[in-house]
Amino acid sequence: MTDFPETRESLIRRVKDTGDRCAWEEFSSMYRPVIYRVAKSRGMQDADAQDLAQQVLLAVSSAIGRWEKQCAETKFRHWLSRITRNAVVKFMTRGPRDVAVGGTGMLDWLEECPDPDSETAQRFDLEYRRQLYLTASDQVRRKIQPQSWQIFQMTVLDGGSIEDAARQTDRTIGSVYAVRSRVMRQLREAVSRLEADQS
Incomplete structure (x- = not known):
């Protein structure tokens, strides 16, 4: 743990x-x-x-x-x-204590x-x-473009494919990878800041 x-x-x-x-x-x-x-x-x-x-x-x-x-x-x-x-x-x-038939488990x-x-x-x-993760994700979501969070949601949280996200957001596959990577980095940094604040 x-x-x-x-x-x-x-x-x-x-x-x-x-x-x-x-x-x-x-x-x-x-x-x-x-x-x-x-x-x-x-x-x-x-x-x-x-x-x-x-x-x-x-x-x-x-x-x-x-x-x-x-x-x-x-x-x-x-x-x-x-x-x-x-x-x-x-x-x-x-x-x-429950005294009915069967007692209590x-x-x-x-x-x-x-x-x-x-x-x-x-x-x-x-x-x-x-x-900590929920707090960090809320901070990041408020800070970035809605479409960036949508791409992250589709490809990471919902487990959708990069190709589907690119098609649905009218972006290239490379840009979807870049956006997803950028949001994950921002999340890691936000969690690290929260952890540093807590230590």
């Missing part, structure tokens, strides 16, 4: 300031979708996953003032991942998981990486 960058310390300091609404919105826009997708991957319905994301963000807002980086190995996202994991486990095990499933912390942490990292 790829090791993802740490949330930048300047953002953490700003989020600790309860009056800095912009910092909280930036933080929430990065992590709410991550927490939501982790919850959905654990079998939660949409409304429950939304509630869980809100609960985790509330827990973070009340505890972030006490969070301190102990050493270079201390990672904020690991702390946030642990809060998310605890919220998921608490959600899945809350309430009285969820508690049995939780007991069979070899290391739920590791699985949730890996899922959290995957979803964080996905969110």
